[in-house]
Amino acid sequence: MMGQTPEQVIDSQRQDWNRVAGGWEKWDRFFDEQMAFLNHRLVADARLRSGMRVLDLGSGTGYPALLGAHTVGPSGSMTGLDLAEQMLAVARRKATALNLANTTFRTGDVSALPFEANSFDAVTSRFCLMFLPEVQKAATEIMRVLKPGGWVAAAVWSSPDKNPSIGLSMEAIKKVVELPQPDPTAPGIFRLAKPGDLASMLQQAGLVDVTDQEFLAEWSYASAEEYYTSLMEIAAPVQNLMAKLLDAQKQEVKRLILQASSQFRRSDRITFPLAVRMVAARKPL
Numbered sequence: 358m359m360g361q362t363p364e365q366v367i368d369s370q371r372q373d374w375n376r377v378a379g380g381w382e383k384w385d386r387f388f389d390e391q392m393a394f395l396n397h398r399l400v401a402d403a404r405l406r407s408g409m410r411v412l413d414l415g416s417g418t419g420y421p422a423l424l425g426a427h428t429v430g431p432s433g434s435m436t437g438l439d440l441a442e443q444m445l446a447v448a449r450r451k452a453t454a455l456n457l458a459n460t461t462f463r464t465g466d467v468s469a470l471p472f473e474a475n476s477f478d479a480v481t482s483r484f485c486l487m488f489l490p491e492v493q494k495a496a497t498e499i500m501r502v503l504k505p506g507g508w509v510a511a512a513v514w515s516s517p518d519k520n521p522s523i524g525l526s527m528e529a530i531k532k533v534v535e536l537p538q539p540d541p542t543a544p545g546i547f548r549l550a551k552p553g554d555l556a557s558m559l560q561q562a563g564l565v566d567v568t569d570q571e572f573l574a575e576w577s578y579a580s581a582e583e584y585y586t587s588l589m590e591i592a593a594p595v596q597n598l599m600a601k602l603l604d605a606q607k608q609e610v611k612r613l614i615l616q617a618s619s620q621f622r623r624s625d626r627i628t629f630p631l632a633v634r635m636v637a638a639r640k641p642l
């Protein structure tokens with residue numbers, strides 16, 4: 358874990374995501390359009406239905422919590438949990454604008470869920486679990502708060518070679534400064550990319566009927582510049598690395614990122630493939 362205690366990881370996660378909350382709000386419509394399919398997939402995998410009580414882990418600015426809240430309707434409820442108050446402030450504004458009165462966003466740590474056992478009919482999570490210092494602890498917590506028979510559905514990034522829009526920024530930074538060899542078990546974007554990693558943790562926590570599938574899709578930007586700007590404004594892990602560079606090094610990284618991303622030009626847009634690992638499991642009856 359690069360020498361960091363779990364508490365230090367949690368603290369830096371909180372700071373990192375609070376710092377980029379403004380960027381997430383600015384790019385909200387764009388990412389909502391580009392990634393909506395994942396929310397629908399999570400709602401399907403978690404078997405959400407009208408009237409259910411649902412928990413979304415690491416909701417950030419409200420994904421997939423807002424779609425989940427809409428799906429369970431006024432007779433159900435959605436609780437979105439996240440470390441970062443600023444991200445949740447955006448999610449709350451969106452819930453209000455959508456008239457989702459069944460939705461509550463609260464701060465908390467996924468590895469120590471502030472809920473009674475057997476509280477939720479289903480649990481969802483998009484792009485959060487790989488940032489936890491102790492994923493197994495979170496798996497045990499998910500098992501505890503789910504009602505018997507309830508489903509959890511989670512999305513995490515698959516490998517960097519299949520996600521060039523993230524991988525190429527890391528490669529560009531590596532060309533400019535030496536980065537320490539990443540510890541594959543340390544929290545980070547690709548920590549749960551390997552098939553079976555998250556699935557086996559859920560299984561170890563006692564969940565059953567575990568599925569682990571890679572979902573292939575793509576996302577598309579109007580230009581390489583647009584891609585670069587959004588990356589710098591929302592990707593907290595990339596921002597962290599960039600903050601360590603001198604101005605001239607930042608300019609060189611930008612040049613390399615623009616150059617590498619232009620390989621993905623298709624007609625008049627930059628279109629990247631993406632691969633997401635979708636894992637679902639059920640608490641036994």
Ligand SMILES: C[S@@+](CC[C@H](N)C(=O)[O-])C[C@H]1O[C@@H](n2cnc3c(N)ncnc32)[C@H](O)[C@@H]1O
Nearest residue numbers: 374415416417420439440441466467483485488
């Ligand atoms: C990449 S964002 C994803 C947000 C949202 N689910 C989405 O897909 O748009 C990751 C989120 O996980 C949250 N997070 C990271 N570690 C966490 C933890 N231990 N407990 C709760 N939330 C955490 C961060 O604060 C951040 O909002």
